[in-house]
Amino acid sequence: xxxxxxxxxxxxxxxxxxxxxxxxxxxxxxxxxxxxxxxxxxxxxxxxxxxxxxxxxxxxxxxxxxxxxxxxxxxxxxxxxxxxxxxxxxxxxxxxxxxxxxxxxxxxxxxxxxxxxxxxxxxxxxxxxxxxxxxxxxxxxxxxxxxxxxxxxxxxxxxxxxxxxxxxxxxxxxxxxxxxxxxxxxxxxxxxxxxxxxxxxxxxxxxxxxxxxxxxxxxxxxxxxxxxxxxxxxxxxxxxxxxxxxxxxxxxxxxxxxxxxxxxxxxxxxxxxxxxxxxxxxxxxxxxxxxxxxxxxx
Amino acid sequence: xxxxxxxxxxxxxxxxxxxxxxxxxxxxxxxxxxxxxxxxxxxxxxxxxxxxxxxxxxxxxxxxxxxxxxxxxxxxxxxxxxxxxxxxxxxxxxxxxxxxxxxxxxxxxxxxxxxxxxxxxxxxxxxxxxxxxxxxxxxxxxxxxxxxxxxxxxxxxxxxxxxxxxxxxxxxxxxxxxxxxxxxxxxxxxxxxxxxxxxxxxxxxxxxxxxxxxxxxxxxxxxxxxxxxxxxxxxxxxxxxxxxxxxxxxxxxxxxxxxxxxxxxxxxxxxxxxxxxxxxx
Numbered sequence: 372x373x374x375x376x377x378x379x380x381x382x383x384x385x386x387x388x389x390x391x392x393x394x395x396x397x398x399x400x401x402x403x404x405x406x407x408x409x410x411x412x413x414x415x416x417x418x419x420x421x422x423x424x425x426x427x428x429x430x431x432x433x434x435x436x437x438x439x440x441x442x443x444x445x446x447x448x449x450x451x452x453x454x455x456x457x458x459x460x461x462x463x464x465x466x467x468x469x470x471x472x473x474x475x476x477x478x479x480x481x482x483x484x485x486x487x488x489x490x491x492x493x494x495x496x497x498x499x500x501x502x503x504x505x506x507x508x509x510x511x512x513x514x515x516x517x518x519x520x521x522x523x524x525x526x527x528x529x530x531x532x533x534x535x536x537x538x539x540x541x542x543x544x545x546x547x548x549x550x551x552x553x554x555x556x557x558x559x560x561x562x563x564x565x566x567x568x569x570x571x572x573x574x575x576x577x578x579x580x581x582x583x584x585x586x587x588x589x590x591x592x593x594x595x596x597x598x599x600x601x602x603x604x605x606x607x608x609x610x611x612x613x614x615x616x617x618x619x620x621x622x623x624x625x626x627x628x629x630x631x632x633x634x635x636x637x638x639x640x641x642x643x644x645x646x647x648x649x650x651x652x653x654x655x656x657x658x659x660x661x662x663x664x665x666x667x668x669x
Numbered sequence: 670x671x672x673x674x675x676x677x678x679x680x681x682x683x684x685x686x687x688x689x690x691x692x693x694x695x696x697x698x699x700x701x702x703x704x705x706x707x708x709x710x711x712x713x714x715x716x717x718x719x720x721x722x723x724x725x726x727x728x729x730x731x732x733x734x735x736x737x738x739x740x741x742x743x744x745x746x747x748x749x750x751x752x753x754x755x756x757x758x759x760x761x762x763x764x765x766x767x768x769x770x771x772x773x774x775x776x777x778x779x780x781x782x783x784x785x786x787x788x789x790x791x792x793x794x795x796x797x798x799x800x801x802x803x804x805x806x807x808x809x810x811x812x813x814x815x816x817x818x819x820x821x822x823x824x825x826x827x828x829x830x831x832x833x834x835x836x837x838x839x840x841x842x843x844x845x846x847x848x849x850x851x852x853x854x855x856x857x858x859x860x861x862x863x864x865x866x867x868x869x870x871x872x873x874x875x876x877x878x879x880x881x882x883x884x885x886x887x888x889x890x891x892x893x894x895x896x897x898x899x900x901x902x903x904x905x906x907x908x909x910x911x912x913x914x915x916x917x918x919x920x921x922x923x924x925x926x927x928x929x930x931x932x933x934x935x936x937x938x939x940x941x942x943x944x945x946x947x948x949x950x
Contacts, residue, residue: 444842470842481711482886482895483835496833496843500824528890529835544839554842 377412397584492544706882724750745799751859
């Protein structure tokens with residue numbers, strides 16, 4: 372698992388405005404290594420994410436994107452290295468972190484309303500019945516529901532809502548606690564184009580208004596390309612960190628994938644094209660070039 | 670059957686002290702079942718409740734055989750069962766089959782112990798179908814004590830329990846100790862189940878622990894309303910079941926299950942007619 376050869380030179384990103392000191396970073400990883408037994412997912416990962424920065428985490432299946440998310444959430448320990456999230460070790464339940472999971476249909480039999488789901492994001496981790504804070508809770512939940520355009524369906528059972536409606540509620544649930552770091556694990560998966568744009572716009576607006584940092588795990592960069600400040604691209608234990616212009620090039624991705632990869636830019640979108648079958652997971656999931664993306668421009 | 674609606678007889682029986690005790694027991698049990706029920710339903714734990722109640726029977730049978738207090742035996746059996754079932758991840762694919770395996774073995778053990786027991790047959794039958802009339806002060810005290818502990822725990826843990834039940838992935842990400850909570854909740858349900866076994870019997874405990882809550886969740890998606898309705902339904906089924914059973918002198922459990930089933934049918938019909946309008950709040 373050699374990766375030193377493709378690690379970005381220290382100067383590659385240091386002149387960018389979001390480069391900040393570790394103390395102020397929303398997320399700070401230094402020399403981070405994650406391995407399961409002999410299998411190294413990534414090693415020597417250094418990453419400082421500044422407040423307000425939007426970082427996309429890309430890579431094929433099994434490259435450790437979701438594991439990185441689990442490390443940031445404190446659900447998985449690093450094998451080596453240090454990590455700080457919102458100024459603290461990612462212990463269990465750092466309240467400064469908001470989390471948006473993959474769009475996954477909620478069981479129709481689950482008897483909670485949209486506003487309950489959002490309310491749980493606000494104080495579901497607290498002990499007690501919370502009767503004292505009911506009024507403040509309700510006001511905050513109403514405000515966030517309005518902000519994501521979910522007021523109209525907030526009182527319906529969550530399980531009966533569409534995928535797009537559920538995912539709006541997920542965004543509200545993550546934002547209601549006013550997080551300083553927003554962790555998104557494939558939040559656009561299986562959403563149609565209109566909802567992809569709606570959800571990513573909500574996330575973008577939040578980070579611009581509050582200065583919250585966003586780490587956004589995704590298979591395809593195009594729906595969020597206009598929002599992305601930097602990319603972390605993981606492939607088989609190798610990785611690259613930099614702006615989309617630096618990382619999403621034929622040269623860099625060919626190095627990462629260790630095969631001939633062409634990056635084509637069409638109408639403001641990035642399409643990654645590999646030799647037939649060689650990109651395996653990447654193509655299987657329609658990453659970067661799903662057919663329905665072709666007619667969109669941001 | 671002409672005794673079924675003999676109001677004079679019912680009123681006369683209601684004034685008897687042991688009937689009053691039975692009504693208190695039923696009311697406490699209805700309250701417990703009502704507040705726990707919506708959380709049980711939201712966690713898809715109905716089968717696990719059934720398994721727990723069967724193993725409460727095993728515990729009760731063991732106590733009967735050894736000459737210990739049957740109520741304590743049932744409580745111990747249910748809590749051991751709840752711990753075992755709670756340790757299994759309810760997300761795992763073989764969760765239901767493991768419950769089935771444990772349940773079948775425990776029930777077999779219980780049957781063996783009841784066969785070995787040479788005492789009164791009514792004691793054996795009582796474990797299966799309950800014997801709400803004839804509760805002594807000790808069992809009322811045990812029930813009330815357990816109820817206070819379970820309600821206190823529930824008040825302290827309510828929000829994380831709901832969070833972990835309806836949205837486990839995000840709950841874990843927010844630092845809710847979902848595994849530990851699942852275990853604590855399983856024990857709470859185990860204790861309530863064991864108390865239900867004493868009164869409505871192990872075979873029918875689902876009628877109080879699950880049916881009222883399932884009915885409530887049919888007609889509302891608000892956790893608060895669901896809890897209030899589940900308590901109301903469970904009280905109607907438990908207390909109403911006893912009152913109805915007085916005149917004919919029939920087993921309480923038949924009336925408790927019939928009432929809760931009726932309530933469920935009504936709620937199901939309401940939810941069917943509402944479908945399409947999508948306003949279940």
